[in-house]
């Protein structure tokens with residue numbers, strides 16, 4: 381490697397080594413393989429997790445040098461430069477703010493707290509200390525989503541009329557799914573709102589960009605269909621763990637949410653989200669319509685963008701455009717069209733954007749400020765539902 385490409389060592393810590401913590405670690409491990417020019421060399425310093433098995437896995441399987449029970453010990457070290465905060469939502473605020481206040485760069489999972497108040501507190505700490513931040517709005521990074529964003533910005537669709545977002549999942553559809561932290565407002569905050577709606581709102585705003593101009597007002601509804609669930613078995617805290625036949629407890633947050641949105645540009649939008657949608661697995665995507673064309677994308681066919689442009693207004697037909705090298709970061713992962721990227725690859729892109737932010741001092745990709753925007757809209761949806769009226773975020 382030439383002198384020009386010498387890499388600065390970056391000590392990596394991960395707090396919360398479950399699904400997301402491990403995805404973050406894999407992203408750091410693969411970063412230079414996909415982006416050889418990246419100017420940082422990550423080293424796996426320390427993992428903090430309250431679960432002994434996860435700590436062991438971090439050292440034995442991932443190669444972290446240390447693993448600790450108490451996350452505060454991570455910030456006592458002088459060899460940690462960047463920290464992933466991947467614990468449950470209720471730890472985001474305290475840990476995220478402490479990481480930033482300690483001068484470490486912050487990669488935090490969405491929804492970055494349980495409420496807009498939590499997210500704003502983390503953002504304030506980030507701004508006070510001037511560190512770089514990244515928030516896990518990974519669906520933005522799909523090359524087809526990047527193509528959609530550019531087509532909208534180029535005016536190919538004419539004037540935007542609507543952006544409709546669907547975030548439909550069945551991960552909580554089973555009535556015996558264990559009553560994990562995700563169903564308790566004290567630990568999760570909202571339910572599907574923080575979990576999936578935050579992603580959907582970020583997607584809409586990212587694809588619509590300045591053409592949409594942000595959400596001016598919205599009206600929202602929500603419901604909890606499965607109001608009781610069995611208490612979690614020991615160790616069964618994942619999205620997918622099942623409880624037994626024993627006692628049940630109350631579900632404290634919403635299973636489904638929907639909204640009508642009015643954007644500042646005058647465009648309209650709908651949003652529908654559920655964690656209990658039987659028959660839907662990762663049904664995450666959008667339909668964008670303009671006066672002269674339309675686009676559609678769904679995560680389950682991540683490499684395809686459905687496009688309806690350059691036609692007469694009526695009887696226009698759709699084409700399926702496979703992403704190709706040159707679209708987004710596809711060529712960092714695959715040499716040609718039709719070879720699939722994965723969910724984990726989106727996190728490598730997110731990691732690369734954070735590494736670039738750290739190197740240049742200029743924020744790139746979704747930051748804590750995008751987290752604040754999404755959290756503010758989620759709060760507005762709750763307010764609208766509770767007050768039964770249109771609200772301004």
Ligand SMILES: NC(=O)c1ccc[n+]([C@@H]2O[C@H](COP(=O)([O-])OP(=O)(O)OC[C@H]3O[C@@H](n4cnc5c(N)ncnc54)[C@H](O)[C@@H]3O)[C@@H](O)[C@H]2O)c1
Pocket residue numbers: 395396397398399400401428429430431434449451466467468469471489490491492516517518575617618619
């Ligand atoms: N971006 C995405 O697409 C996406 C997908 C899934 C989850 N998430 C978010 O990631 C976060 C974690 O979700 P997950 O699915 O990885 O959860 P998980 O339950 O798989 O992992 C959480 C881990 O945090 C550990 N933990 C709990 N309290 C802790 C503490 N005080 N200190 C240190 N570790 C602690 C647990 O032992 C567990 O290993 C959530 O905020 C969730 O919303 C984002």
